[in-house]
Amino acid sequence: MIGNGEMILRLALAALFGSIVGLERERLLWAAGLRTHMLVCVGACLIMLVSAYGFKDVQGTPGVVLDPSRIAAQVVSGIGFLGAGTILLRGEVVKGLTTAASLWAVAAVGLAVGSGLYVPALATTGLVIGILAGIKPFEERWRDRQRGHGLRLTVKRGTLSVESLHGLTGEHASRIRQFILAPAEDPDLEIATVHFSRLPPATIRTLEAKLRASPDVVRVETAEG
Structure with missing residues (x-):
C-alpha cells in the first residue's frame, strides 16, 4: 500500500x-x-x-x-x-x-x-x-461555411403552416431544414423561424421579397442560420 x-x-x-x-x-x-x-x-x-x-x-x-x-x-x-x-x-x-x-x-x-x-x-x-x-x-x-440562412417571420395567427410555407417558397421548399412556429406577444400574431440550407445571396433576397409580398406576413427579419 x-x-x-x-x-x-x-x-x-x-x-x-x-x-x-x-x-x-x-x-x-x-x-x-x-x-x-x-x-x-x-x-x-x-x-x-x-x-x-x-x-x-x-x-x-x-x-x-x-x-x-x-x-x-x-x-x-x-x-x-x-x-x-x-x-x-x-x-x-x-x-x-x-x-x-x-x-x-x-x-x-x-x-x-x-x-x-x-x-x-x-x-x-x-x-x-x-x-x-x-x-x-x-x-x-x-460551421460558418456550412451554416445556412435563417428568417424570422411575423405572421397573422393561424395563417402559416408547413404546406403554406412550401407554397410561398416554391422550388426552394426542399431547402427548408427547420420550421418553428411560436406565439408572439400580440395574440393575433405568431413568430415563425425558418432555417434554410445554404442558398446563394440572390436567392435569399428573392425569397425575402416574396415572403414580404404575402398579405399574411407582417414582417421578415434575418435570423441566425
Whole structure:
C-alpha cells in the first residue's frame, strides 16, 4: 500500500490537471468552470484511491472477494448526471455538450492519477486542452461555411403552416431544414423561424421579397442560420 504522502501528491496532481481544463472552460464563462473541473478530478482521484487501497484490511479474509475496479467504474456512469446538468440548464437549446464531455474527461484523468498513471493523465490533459482550445477555431470556421440562412417571420395567427410555407417558397421548399412556429406577444400574431440550407445571396433576397409580398406576413427579419 502506498503512503499518505503519495496519496496527497496524487490528489494535488488531480487538482492541478483538473484546473488546467477548468481554466479553459472558465475563460468562456461556462457554468462548469475552474472549481467544478477541479472538484470532479480530485473526487475521481480519491474514489480511485479508495477503490484500490481502501479495503486492504479485509483482503484475504475467507469468503471476501474484492474487485478494485467496481467503485471506480461507477464514476464513468455517475459523472453523466453532472454532465447532463450542464446541458439542461440552458433550456430548450442544446448547448453545453462540450463542457459535459470535458467533465467526463477530467473524471477519467482523476482516475488515472489516482491509480498512479501520471504520464497518461498528463498526456490526456494536454490532449483535452488541445481539443477544447486548438480545434475550436477550425470547427467554427467549418460551421460558418456550412451554416445556412435563417428568417424570422411575423405572421397573422393561424395563417402559416408547413404546406403554406412550401407554397410561398416554391422550388426552394426542399431547402427548408427547420420550421418553428411560436406565439408572439400580440395574440393575433405568431413568430415563425425558418432555417434554410445554404442558398446563394440572390436567392435569399428573392425569397425575402416574396415572403414580404404575402398579405399574411407582417414582417421578415434575418435570423441566425
